[in-house]
Amino acid sequence: MPGPITLNVGGRLYTTSLMTLIRYPESMLGSMFCGGMSTSKDLQGNYFIDRDGKMFRYILNFLRTSHLDLPVDFQELDILKREADFFQIQPLLEALQQIECPVTKRKKNTTLNIIYNSQSHNVCSFNVNIVDVQVFSTSPALLKLLDSKFYYTFKGNNLPAGTNLEDLKCISLEWVEYATSSMELEYVTQNWKILRVSPSHKQIRSLQMFVEQVIKIAVNGGFLLHSFPPCSSGPQILHFTQ
Incomplete structure (x- = not known):
């Protein structure tokens, strides 16, 4: 098994395994670490991703467990959804959709x-x-x-x-x-x-x-x-x- 991989996401460091990152091969992370996309590194040699480092915590935990765990008073659902959409993690997007309050909209x-x-x-x-x-x-x-x-x-x-x-x-x-x-x-x-x-x-x-x-x-x-x-x-x- 390959060793741990450290990511620099918007200035925050996360260490995980290759198997976690490629859990969903169709996602952007899956494409990056399966060789389908180019990657960049910071000065310390960590893989660099210019996204919201705070939100990546929840994304990485979902990759590890396939379960969405959010604080009871979580107030940044729209930001997390945007990050999940950027990384194209479809199961996470579906999980976020389920916890959103349904709103009836008039067609316009x-x-x-x-x-x-x-x-x-x-x-x-x-x-x-x-x-x-x-x-x-x-x-x-x-x-x-x-x-x-x-x-x-x-x-x-x-x-x-x-x-x-x-x-x-x-x-x-x-x-x-x-x-x-x-x-x-x-x-x-x-x-x-x-x-x-x-x-x-x-x-x-x-x-x-x-x-x-x-x-x-x-x-x-x-x-x-x-x-x-x-x-x-x-x-x-x-x-x-x-």
């Missing part, structure tokens, strides 16, 4: 507006597109859901999108669209970011793919799509029912 219309800009650059005889996307919505819940699903790969590290969730009015994303494998070195030298989506961790290679992933995330999150315009370089306005 939701508009999502995607504004897209692209600038073409010639680098080493290759044309690359640097993409700037802003996503606005009448539903803060939908924006938070989308923000939790997209992340960057930058110089071998996985980074959150970085949106301020306390005052979430829109999502701003900037990345470089897909280029040939021969340009991998240029991604490092030019400080280019790759945009990915969880849980598949696919690289977003075009505006059409981005819009398709936005729709998939919204529908899986309980939003019903009513209209889908043809994908173009102009604004994309999508209408959902929540």
Whole structure:
């Protein structure tokens, strides 16, 4: 059996076993420690994950026991749910769903507006597109859901999108669209970011793919799509029912 593994999660250290981390192979941790995703380390050689270190305590305990144990006066359920969603631990998400108080909501219309800009650059005889996307919505819940699903790969590290969730009015994303494998070195030298989506961790290679992933995330999150315009370089306005 391999020795203990120490994780640095948002500045907090946790030590556990490889078998615990890969208990759910389809999760982000399972992918990281089964070789499916790149990992980064801190200066002491500990695996580094830039997430909420306090919340990771409950996530790690769930991986150890497959049982969710929370204090009686626990007040941060939304934060824990967001962390569980980031790590894509489906049984934990289901356990969190069961302890949430059911709320009856009246269906309401939701508009999502995607504004897209692209600038073409010639680098080493290759044309690359640097993409700037802003996503606005009448539903803060939908924006938070989308923000939790997209992340960057930058110089071998996985980074959150970085949106301020306390005052979430829109999502701003900037990345470089897909280029040939021969340009991998240029991604490092030019400080280019790759945009990915969880849980598949696919690289977003075009505006059409981005819009398709936005729709998939919204529908899986309980939003019903009513209209889908043809994908173009102009604004994309999508209408959902929540």
